[in-house]
Amino acid sequence: MTESSKAFGEGESKGHEREARLLVVTATEVLAVDPKEGVVRGDGLEGRHPTCLATDPWGQARAWCGTAESGLLRSHDRGRSWEPSGLPGQHVMSVAASPAREGLVWAGTEPSALWRSTDGGVNWEQMEGLEELPSSSDWAFPPKPETHHVRWIACHPDRAGRVWLAIEAGALVGTADGGGTWKDRVPGGPRDTHELALHPSRPDVLRVAAGDGYFESEDGGESWTTPRDGLGAGYLRSVAIDPGDPDVVIVSGASRPRTTYVAGRSDGRLFRREGLGSWERIGPGWPDPPETIAPLLISGRRAGELWAADERGVHGSTDGGRRWEPVAAFPATPSNLRGLALVAPRVG
Numbered sequence: 541m542t543e544s545s546k547a548f549g550e551g552e553s554k555g556h557e558r559e560a561r562l563l564v565v566t567a568t569e570v571l572a573v574d575p576k577e578g579v580v581r582g583d584g585l586e587g588r589h590p591t592c593l594a595t596d597p598w599g600q601a602r603a604w605c606g607t608a609e610s611g612l613l614r615s616h617d618r619g620r621s622w623e624p625s626g627l628p629g630q631h632v633m634s635v636a637a638s639p640a641r642e643g644l645v646w647a648g649t650e651p652s653a654l655w656r657s658t659d660g661g662v663n664w665e666q667m668e669g670l671e672e673l674p675s676s677s678d679w680a681f682p683p684k685p686e687t688h689h690v691r692w693i694a695c696h697p698d699r700a701g702r703v704w705l706a707i708e709a710g711a712l713v714g715t716a717d718g719g720g721t722w723k724d725r726v727p728g729g730p731r732d733t734h735e736l737a738l739h740p741s742r743p744d745v746l747r748v749a750a751g752d753g754y755f756e757s758e759d760g761g762e763s764w765t766t767p768r769d770g771l772g773a774g775y776l777r778s779v780a781i782d783p784g785d786p787d788v789v790i791v792s793g794a795s796r797p798r799t800t801y802v803a804g805r806s807d808g809r810l811f812r813r814e815g816l817g818s819w820e821r822i823g824p825g826w827p828d829p830p831e832t833i834a835p836l837l838i839s840g841r842r843a844g845e846l847w848a849a850d851e852r853g854v855h856g857s858t859d860g861g862r863r864w865e866p867v868a869a870f871p872a873t874p875s876n877l878r879g880l881a882l883v884a885p886r887v888g
Contacts, residue, residue, distance in 0.1 A: 560840070560856075563603060563619045564849050564870075565593045565879035570605055572619040572883075573854045573868045581871075584613065584622035591632060593879030596660075597639040600884065604645060604661055606632030612647055614661050618883050625661040634706075636693035639740075641700040648690020652679060652707050654719055667719030670705075675725050679710035682797075692733060697740040704761065706733035709751065714761055729764045730755040737779045737839070739786035749776035749791050756789075770818035771811055775800055777834040782860040784843020787815045790822070790861040792834040792848070800834045801876045803851040808834030810848070812861045825855060825864025836880040849880045 563582075564571045570582040570590060589608040596602040605613045605622060612632050614625030627647060634648035647655040647664070654667040670676065679688040689708055696702030701718035709732045711725035725731065732751030739745065748755040754776055755764045773793030777800050782788035791811050794800040799807045809830040810822040826832070835850040846857045853869035 561618060561883040562838075562847060562849075562854055563593055563595060563879075563881045563883060564836075564854065564877060565590045565605060566874035567876055567878065568874075570615075570619055570622065571870065575856075575867050578868055579853075579871055580620060582615065582619050582622055588613065591878055592634050593881045594635040594637045594645070595881040595883050596637050597884060598637075598642045602637075602660060603881065603883065604635045604637065604647075605879075606635050606647065608632075612661060626657065626664045627655060630655075631689070633689040633708075634691060634693045636695050636703075638695045638700055639697045640695065640702075644700055646693045646695070646703060648693055648705060650681075650687055650689030652676075652688050652690050652705075654690060654693075654703075654705060656719065667715075669719065669722050670707075670713070673711070673713060673722055673724045675711045675713075679707050681708055692735050694736040694738065694746075697738075697743050704736055704746070706730075706736060708732065708734070712736070712748065712761065723761070726762060726764070729757075729761065734777055735779050737781050737789075739781045739783075742786045745786065747779050747781060747789050749779035749793070751775055751797065754779075754791055767813070767816075768819070770813075770820060772819075772821060773809055773811065773834075775834075777801070777808070778837040780837035780839045780846055780861075782843070783839050783841060783845060785814075785860060788860045789813050790837055790846060791819075792837055794830075794834045803833055803873060803875055806831065806833040808832050808850065810835065810837075810861070810864075822861060822864070824862070825857075825866075833876065836877055838880050838882055840882060841885075847880065847882065849877055851875075851877070 562573045572580040588610045592606040603615045611627035612625045613622040631650040638644035643660045645657045691708035692706035694704040704714045712733045714723045730750040737747045744760040746757040776793035778792045807830040811819040832850040835848040844860045848855045854867045
């Protein structure tokens with residue numbers, strides 16, 4: 541195990557719970573970040589090119605990491621070590637563990653396909669029908685227009701079969717029966733979805749950060765609106781919702797794709813919105829003028845708790861995203877980040 545405990549200041553965030561633990565995926569490794577312990581590199585990813593990440597919402601120590609060349613990996617020790625978990629040879633681009641059914645894990649690949657495991661990643665089966673959707677003829681990933689992939693998977697908190705998939709690029713599609721049938725993209729909806737967030741108390745309200753802007757739906761994706769007053773970024777990367785208030789939304793974005801993802805040439809920034817109000821640029825905790833990648837965002841466990849990661853390290857907020865403070869720095873500056881997830885608390 542290789543360990544580096546470099547942190548901002550004294551290595552602790554005074555406003556955050558000490559049992560918090562996050563996993564961050566870079567282009568080459570998975571980092572376990574703890575406000576007290578600093579940053580620990582996970583073993584078993586050497587040369588595997590990680591792409592995405594999910595942790596177990598059922599309070600287990602498990603996590604899953606997709607790779608570009610080695611299928612899916614799994615950790616049983618909260619991200620400290622990794623081992624193969626199926627889908628060998630598949631280019632896995634997204635993974636999600638269902639909060640509605642223990643052991644149910646979804647994985648998305650390039651070219652676009654959805655895979656399901658009901659035993660925590662031991663066995664997998666491919667869901668059919670995606671390629672038969674009418675919009676599929678338009679799907680294309682701009683840097684590699686000959687292909688496309690499942691960029692993001694969002695799970696309903698109570699209905700195990702209800703899943704939304706973001707196809708990059710071209711469609712946001714959904715299924716209500718675990719992939720037996722599919723609902724294609726709808727007019728007015730996002731076409732370049734990067735992330736989709738929902739709050740467990742209002743699971744039919746969807747919040748989307750997309751390359752074509754911000755979108756939200758009040759009816760599970762049947763119809764969409766695009767509230768953008770005050771939103772000073774046209775290309776959005778990430779979205780999170782305050783755990784204590786489903787009307788508080790945070791998004792990250794930048795001026796264009798090139799300045800969103802790659803450290804050293806980026807202009808990422810954060811915006812916050814309450815209810816039906818206008819978006820407001822978040823200042824405290826972020827550089828001005830903007831000079832970081834558009835950070836990855838996730839919700840915490842308690843009201844007001846949110847987390848973010850850019851090339852500097854991990855940042856936290858305890859007041860619903862109004863103010864942010866550094867939590868832990870990375871031992872070396874990553875060129876880009878691929879995933880951020882909060883590890884469930886220890887059980888037993």
